[in-house]
Amino acid sequence: MLRRFCIRWIPAFISWLVAPSWVFAFSRSGARVWLPEGISTVAPEIDRLFYIVLVLTSVVFVLVQGTLLVFLVRYRRRPGRKASYSHGNYRVEVVWTLIPAIILIWLAFQNQRVWSKVRGTPPPADLEVEVTAEQFAWNIRYAGQDGAFNTQDDVLTINQLHLPIHQTILIHLKSKDVIHSFFVPQFRFKQDVVPGLTTHVWLSATKSGQYEIACAELCGLGHYRMRGFLTVESPEAFTAWLAEMFKEQTAS
Amino acid sequence: MNRSSHKSPGFVQKYIFSTDHKTIGIQFLITSLFMLFFGGLLAMLIRWQLGWPGHSLAFMEKIAPEGMPGGIMVPEYFNMLFTMHGSVMIFFAIIPLLVGVFGNYLIPLKIGAGDMAFPRLNMISFWLVPVSIAIVCTGFFLQGGAAASGWTAYAPLSTTMGPGQLCWIIGVIVLGSSSIMGAVNYITTIINLRAPGMTYFRLPMSIWALFITAIITVLATPVLASALILLLLDSTLGTSFFLPAGMIIDGVLQPNAGGQALLWQHLFWFYSHPAVYIMILPAMGIASEVIPVFARKPLFGYHSMVWAIMAIAILGFLVWAHHMFTSGMNPALGTSFMASTMVIALPSAIKTFNWLGTLWRGSIRLTTPMLHALAFVSMFVIGGLTGIFAAASTVDLYLHDTYFIVGHLHYVLFGGSLFGIFAGITFWFPKMFGRLLNETLGKIHFALTLIFFNGVMFPMFILGVAGMPRRIYDYTQYAHLAHVGGLNRMMSVSAFCLGAAQLIFMFNFFWSMYRGKKAGENPWQANTLEWATASPPPHGNFEKTPTVYHGPYEYSVPGRKDDWLPQHQPAK
Amino acid sequence: MKRLQFAALIGMGLILVGAGIARQPEAQAEGSATIKGSIHFSGTAPTREPVKMNADPVCQQQHSSPVLSEEAAVVGPEGELKNVFVHVKSGASPAASAPTQPVTLDQNGCWYTPHVFGIQANQPLEIVNSDATLHNVNAKPTTNQPFNIAQPVKGMKTTKKFTKPEIMVKFKCNVHPWMSAYAGVVNHPYFAVSDEQGAFSITGLPAGTYELEAWHEKFGTQTQTLTVAEGETKQTEWSFRAQ
Numbered sequence A: 001m002l003r004r005f006c007i008r009w010i011p012a013f014i015s016w017l018v019a020p021s022w023v024f025a026f027s028r029s030g031a032r033v034w035l036p037e038g039i040s041t042v043a044p045e046i047d048r049l050f051y052i053v054l055v056l057t058s059v060v061f062v063l064v065q066g067t068l069l070v071f072l073v074r075y076r077r078r079p080g081r082k083a084s085y086s087h088g089n090y091r092v093e094v095v096w097t098l099i100p101a102i103i104l105i106w107l108a109f110q111n112q113r114v115w116s117k118v119r120g121t122p123p124p125a126d127l128e129v130e131v132t133a134e135q136f137a138w139n140i141r142y143a144g145q146d147g148a149f150n151t152q153d154d155v156l157t158i159n160q161l162h163l164p165i166h167q168t169i170l171i172h173l174k175s176k177d178v179i180h181s182f183f184v185p186q187f188r189f190k191q192d193v194v195p196g197l198t199t200h201v202w203l204s205a206t207k208s209g210q211y212e213i214a215c216a217e218l219c220g221l222g223h224y225r226m227r228g229f230l231t232v233e234s235p236e237a238f239t240a241w242l243a244e245m246f247k248e249q250t251a252s
Numbered sequence B: 001m002n003r004s005s006h007k008s009p010g011f012v013q014k015y016i017f018s019t020d021h022k023t024i025g026i027q028f029l030i031t032s033l034f035m036l037f038f039g040g041l042l043a044m045l046i047r048w049q050l051g052w053p054g055h056s057l058a059f060m061e062k063i064a065p066e067g068m069p070g071g072i073m074v075p076e077y078f079n080m081l082f083t084m085h086g087s088v089m090i091f092f093a094i095i096p097l098l099v100g101v102f103g104n105y106l107i108p109l110k111i112g113a114g115d116m117a118f119p120r121l122n123m124i125s126f127w128l129v130p131v132s133i134a135i136v137c138t139g140f141f142l143q144g145g146a147a148a149s150g151w152t153a154y155a156p157l158s159t160t161m162g163p164g165q166l167c168w169i170i171g172v173i174v175l176g177s178s179s180i181m182g183a184v185n186y187i188t189t190i191i192n193l194r195a196p197g198m199t200y201f202r203l204p205m206s207i208w209a210l211f212i213t214a215i216i217t218v219l220a221t222p223v224l225a226s227a228l229i230l231l232l233l234d235s236t237l238g239t240s241f242f243l244p245a246g247m248i249i250d251g252v253l254q255p256n257a258g259g260q261a262l263l264w265q266h267l268f269w270f271y272s273h274p275a276v277y278i279m280i281l282p283a284m285g286i287a288s289e290v291i292p293v294f295a296r297k298p299l300f301g302y303h304s305m306v307w308a309i310m311a312i313a314i315l316g317f318l319v320w321a322h323h324m325f326t327s328g329m330n331p332a333l334g335t336s337f338m339a340s341t342m343v344i345a346l347p348s349a350i351k352t353f354n355w356l357g358t359l360w361r362g363s364i365r366l367t368t369p370m371l372h373a374l375a376f377v378s379m380f381v382i383g384g385l386t387g388i389f390a391a392a393s394t395v396d397l398y399l400h401d402t403y404f405i406v407g408h409l410h411y412v413l414f415g416g417s418l419f420g421i422f423a424g425i426t427f428w429f430p431k432m433f434g435r436l437l438n439e440t441l442g443k444i445h446f447a448l449t450l451i452f453f454n455g456v457m458f459p460m461f462i463l464g465v466a467g468m469p470r471r472i473y474d475y476t477q478y479a480h481l482a483h484v485g486g487l488n489r490m491m492s493v494s495a496f497c498l499g500a501a502q503l504i505f506m507f508n509f510f511w512s513m514y515r516g517k518k519a520g521e522n523p524w525q526a527n528t529l530e531w532a533t534a535s536p537p538p539h540g541n542f543e544k545t546p547t548v549y550h551g552p553y554e555y556s557v558p559g560r561k562d563d564w565l566p567q568h569q570p571a572k
Numbered sequence C: 001m002k003r004l005q006f007a008a009l010i011g012m013g014l015i016l017v018g019a020g021i022a023r024q025p026e027a028q029a030e031g032s033a034t035i036k037g038s039i040h041f042s043g044t045a046p047t048r049e050p051v052k053m054n055a056d057p058v059c060q061q062q063h064s065s066p067v068l069s070e071e072a073a074v075v076g077p078e079g080e081l082k083n084v085f086v087h088v089k090s091g092a093s094p095a096a097s098a099p100t101q102p103v104t105l106d107q108n109g110c111w112y113t114p115h116v117f118g119i120q121a122n123q124p125l126e127i128v129n130s131d132a133t134l135h136n137v138n139a140k141p142t143t144n145q146p147f148n149i150a151q152p153v154k155g156m157k158t159t160k161k162f163t164k165p166e167i168m169v170k171f172k173c174n175v176h177p178w179m180s181a182y183a184g185v186v187n188h189p190y191f192a193v194s195d196e197q198g199a200f201s202i203t204g205l206p207a208g209t210y211e212l213e214a215w216h217e218k219f220g221t222q223t224q225t226l227t228v229a230e231g232e233t234k235q236t237e238w239s240f241r242a243q
Helices: A002-026 A043-074 A090-119 A235-250 B011-016 B021-051 B075-111 B119-141 B163-192 B205-236 B261-278 B281-295 B302-315 B331-359 B368-391 B393-399 B403-433 B439-465 B485-515 C002-028 C057-061
Strands: A127-134 A137-142 A155-158 A160-164 A169-175 A180-184 A189-193 A199-203 A209-215 A227-233 C033-042 C085-090 C103-107 C116-120 C125-129 C135-139 C147-151 C157-160 C166-172 C180-186 C191-193 C199-205 C208-216 C220-228 C233-241
Touching: A043 A090, A043 B331, A043 B368, A043 B393, A090 B331, A090 B393, A127 A160, A127 A180, A137 A160, A155 A160, A155 A235, A160 A235, A169 A180, A169 A189, A189 A199, A189 B393, A227 A235, B021 B075, B021 B119, B021 B403, B021 B485, B075 B119, B075 B163, B075 B205, B075 B261, B075 B281, B075 B403, B075 C147, B119 B163, B163 B205, B205 B261, B205 B281, B205 B302, B261 B281, B261 B302, B281 B302, B281 B331, B281 B368, B281 B403, B302 B331, B331 B368, B331 B393, B368 B393, B368 B403, B368 B439, B403 B439, B403 B485, B439 B485, C033 C208, C033 C220, C085 C116, C085 C166, C085 C180, C085 C199, C103 C116, C103 C135, C116 C191, C125 C147, C147 C157, C166 C208, C191 C199, C208 C233, C220 C233
Parallel strands: A127 A169, A160 A227, C033 C233, C103 C125, C116 C180
Antiparallel strands: A127 A137, A137 A155, A169 A199, A180 A189, A180 A209, A209 A227, C033 C199, C085 C191, C085 C208, C125 C157, C135 C147, C135 C166, C166 C180, C208 C220
16 A cells, blocks of 8 residues: 555655656766856855755755655555544644744844844945947947046947956946846846836945956847947056047947 | 526526526636647647757647747757647636636635526626637737747737737736636625525635635735736837837837836736736645545644735735846845745745645545645645745846746646646545546656656746746757756756646546546535535536534534534524 | 610620720830930949948858948049939829739848839739848838848748839848848839949830939939930939039
8 A cells, every 4th residue: 555655756856856867867068057146246145045045945845845756655545544633733833933933033133133234334436437229239438538428538338347456336227118137147236127217236246257247127129139248357457448448439 | 695596597598507505616617628638739749849949849830830830849849848838728728727627616605606696797708708708719820820939928029029929918918807807796795695504714725825816816906907008008109118218129210218118017017917826726725625625634724824815815916026127126125025035934934844744643545636635735835935035035036037937837837736627526526527537547646747747847947946947949059058958858848748747637527527536415425515415416506505613623523423524504 | 676685785885894804004105215324423423331240240241341332422543433223203194003023132142133123013022031031121111011031041022012103112120230231112014223333214105295203212303304205215314423
């Protein structure tokens, strides 16, 4: 009886426990399908919170699913045994309400600490950039020599954002038409770009290299192709690039 | 309430424009199962593109020459597919299945009433659904196709779209009125038409869930309807509710001024977050109904289950802006909505523990409805736990609008709602049609659905963590997603198998309707009132209005020979 | 007697139909006159901005040297003005049927080829994507049916038609904001676009008096009226200035 039960139903129920490993077996070997490398000052803190939630939820997941399986085997129908007659247990219910409550409140405080840092008042900026989204491109504007926007020496690019490493960057996000979202996975950073609003966000990169900006809010048929290119480089290389862009822009 | 006369109605009155709640429930069932199938087909096309981006699916050129020229899908068609998949599934499959089918079929039967309080309103509420479906789906045949701005229809994008989007807006307004009519009816019926002895705390959990769902519907749906009307005005008459000054769309400066794009999101989510609970509470009710029957044990913590549902309903109105952590609203709002969202996790946790408590020391029978109900608990746990990632606003800064969210919502709406629906259909099928579903086919369908559902949806979490945005037609161009093709193909294969497995269900459903074993009054030996009448119940439901003597979950009462004690039977 | 009447009726019907059929081809008749022209720009030519091809690496890879925008105006050293669309505005009878041979609009190197072109109403327009990147073809006519289609895959072709004459229909690619093209839709074959030398030539005109219109995207339109005889070739001069 027990054997028949196991052969029949256990495989179906544990299929979802196997699913993750099944998933990894299918993905191309060697390539890590997981969090991309974090390259902003806040990325490690967000990742830490992510892992805290992952551990907490995994523990609950294993406990709940394990209990479910154990109960299904242990209390399966057997001839001659009657179910117990119980409408509940007040004390148990209080306990299993309080424990998650305490954990969730603690998590809320942990989250708030990082939230106020990421989305609170920005620290003083070393460089300001204006990013104007449109269907389907990112228009980047640097203030240029005079440090003021909308003057003759502004440097304009399409989809090419270069940022100096280890500097605090203040980005002014604007949209010409519909809502877009400025998403750089490596920065652990996403901010919707809303027409009629200028959103000010700050970040500071900790590793140089080539990254990509994705649009993360559906903006029409070219949404998937609304891809920008982000280069994080040394301040010297950045200054040189900016000068070169300015020269190209005024070449004719 | 006037018991209807016993003269038999004509065909049209009996099967088409019927005011009998049971016929209306079955009309909802057939319509929404059809739409479920249609929504599933749209999902298959989405999975085709995501599994094999840009590969030709030759036969589709005949069906959609504009959307798939040469069988190669174009991005606007992809946008339309996921928009319509979401809209069809939410508005025409999940909500009508849970609320329309079970609300109509079960409420009068389970409270011992002859019919709904307003049978004619009930009929109108059903017939508005096909009208709404027709309006929304007209978009498929118009220039530019059906709606393509996501099921969330964010302004201003949705105001720049073609006629298909207008069809969507009007159709959803019509559907909203249908929901409101249904909800008013449910509330009135439950308050006024309960059989003698059926106190509020003797109501079965499914009725509690449907009752609270109806209250949410009445409070939230008018907000959506008004928002949709404003959106319609913005799209057609040049008003500026959601459109700010200075928008330059496609090189043309727009004449609007004074609107707020985020207002749409606030209004939309003020409805749509409670709508998530409209889509899960009835499923919770079904699980709470099915599990005690097959564990042969009273529901653990009946009262706390009721309070948990109410808490979810109230808190459900206070968490809407957790969909907007990245939207650019004031970060201080982010803090408060993060906190309220953490709180709403609690009642769901309580319910889960209560279901486990019901199994504890039970005598569990793994019938098809029970398997689906258990899968509901198991999958809903995953859906709920992954919600905590999104509730932590800073983690959501990263995970928002990625496949993590897509996975989360599918674990709630497929793993939760749909397994609940399958549990409900397989549980009440004998009552609806007087015949039993085939158990073997039912179990095969269940096992395949569970396995392949996880095969499609679980990898979504991993893709989301890897940073794959949702609603992306071709992810392969992004460097950080260059290596996720294998995973996506595995998901697509699972999706096709998942779709194929539903054919087993369809076959079982229609075959058993005519060829299944005769069910009898009470095949599951259950306590609630619907099992105290014939299967299917006659017009007017009960020969004599039953009197209720105790709660709905008196199983394995000590000192009795039988392990069940129907609500209408006195204990002694 | 009845039968005779019936036969007569049928006979008359046949004659009428036959006459109708016989009349049709007359509209196809073409002439042998030619109008040539040279178009110049006077004043300081606007500067052509370099295109920011680095917005999309697929575009940049296809160009080794900077590409100058064609949008403002392409003016030669002597003021020769390219991309002027010249057509017979009035005086020409509409063609009975549109050619079945398609006009091709190619997207190659993130660039529309040609930038300005003419097409007859109901003549097929074949839009081709020769780039391994997404282009969307956003056509914004006012009297014809607008369309906005995407071509995500290299080698994709879409055939469209404009049913009514319209001067001009603008094409845009929203993924590459610098890409634009213009089509002049007319209902006869008498049109041309000026080349790098600022020259154009309209051939096959029947004898008659015509009003010619020249259109430039930055400098507006101009008209000239002239009369040609069969076999004659007339030279016209056009001069545009900044508005």
